[in-house]
């Protein structure tokens with residue numbers, strides 16, 4: 272795909288540059304604008320495998336394909352995505368037979384990503400057995416209490432706060448039946464698919480607005496919810512996709528995986544071999560908490576034993592902003608290492624306006640700086656990387672993520688080839704999505 276060389280800084284017809292462009296110009300980095308259409312999660316919702324889960328901050332598979340082609344990635348290369356989310360990069364690599372590893376801190380997303388890389392079609396007839404079995408059991412317990420189901424299956428009510436605001440009692444009962452049956456030995460060969468189908472149904476059957484990017488309650492909805500129908504629909508989609516993958520996509524094989532890990536720590540031990548390419552998107556400094564947004568499924572799929580674990584993961588996440596992660600940033604200003612202070616362009620203004628926001632942004636950049644330092648340990652000589660990030664505004668102060676991160680990359684010895692801007696996010700809010708293209 273060809274894209275336009277940018278002349279925005281010189282273009283006379285361009286309306287006055289806004290602060291995003293002015294700051295980029297001042298930074299001196301090469302800058303390009305590319306229009307490859309919608310690069311949001313929406314693209315993935317109509318594509319094989321990607322549609323098995325919906326993560327609104329995902330990028331689209333065609334963005335990954337664009338970079339795989341642009342960077343000339345081949346089957347001899349090793350690709351890594353250190354912030355793999357639902358696994359978009361790693362899935363696209365597997366489709367092309369390219370070896371790739373993902374790293375992801377959130378156990379829900381790591382599991383979703385990993386199970387989405389299982390593409391076997393050997394035992395799909397078992398889908399019918401499973402559906403028949405849950406239909407019968409749901410029928411059996413139709414007039415029984417949730418407590419009885421909990422007792423019979425030796426399980427517990429999800430430990431999420433306000434559990435019955437999330438799910439109506441009867442819905443939760445059916446969902447728990449669906450979830451417990453997947454653990455039976457006779458379904459072990461199709462376990463990943465059953466898990467994905469139930470996991471998706473758990474959110475789609477919750478009392479929430481389903482078209483919003485962030486989760487909010489929909490307390491007074493009158494939707495008819497049918498757990499069995501949702502699981503059956505999800506399994507049908509998975510079966511169709513597996514069939515299509517195995518008939519239409521040549522060369523793929525199940526070579527990839529997503530590892531539960533923290534990319535701000537050393538990942539030398541996690542990734543076997545040196546990495547030729549990174550195509551990734553770390554969190555943005557926009558106060559979006561991945562743990563908070565995925566908590567219904569984290570709890571429902573029993574990926575956490577205690578509520579404290581959720582807080583601990585959020586605290587460890589880049590840009591985590593929930594509960595304790597916020598309260599510990601509230602008081603004194605974080606100490607900023609002298610080495611990186613000159614790059615934090617928001618700092619002086621933001622510290623006057625809000626200590627919390629200033630600390631939040633500073634922790635974000637310190638975490639990414641740690642990541643960049645560890646990146647050096649694993650890259651090959653021919654390494655090239657793409658980091659998709661978004662700028663933001665905290666207490667009305669601009670956070671020029673793309674320029675600050677580019678400066679941090681250069682500070683650590685990487686070469687920033689160019690910054691590409693794809694599109695504006697958020698209407699009039701001057702929010703942009705950019706890709707920082709680096710080399711070793």
Ligand SMILES: C[S@@+](CC[C@H](N)C(=O)[O-])C[C@H]1O[C@@H](n2cnc3c(N)ncnc32)[C@H](O)[C@@H]1O
Pocket residue numbers: 326328329330331353354355356357358359360374375376377380532533534535551552553554555561587588589
């Ligand atoms: C923008 S999302 C990535 C979305 C991904 N590109 C996709 O298409 O699904 C950023 C991800 O980074 C993860 N993350 C945050 N802090 C992390 C850390 N320290 N180590 C590894 N992953 C982390 C978040 O849980 C989130 O899934």
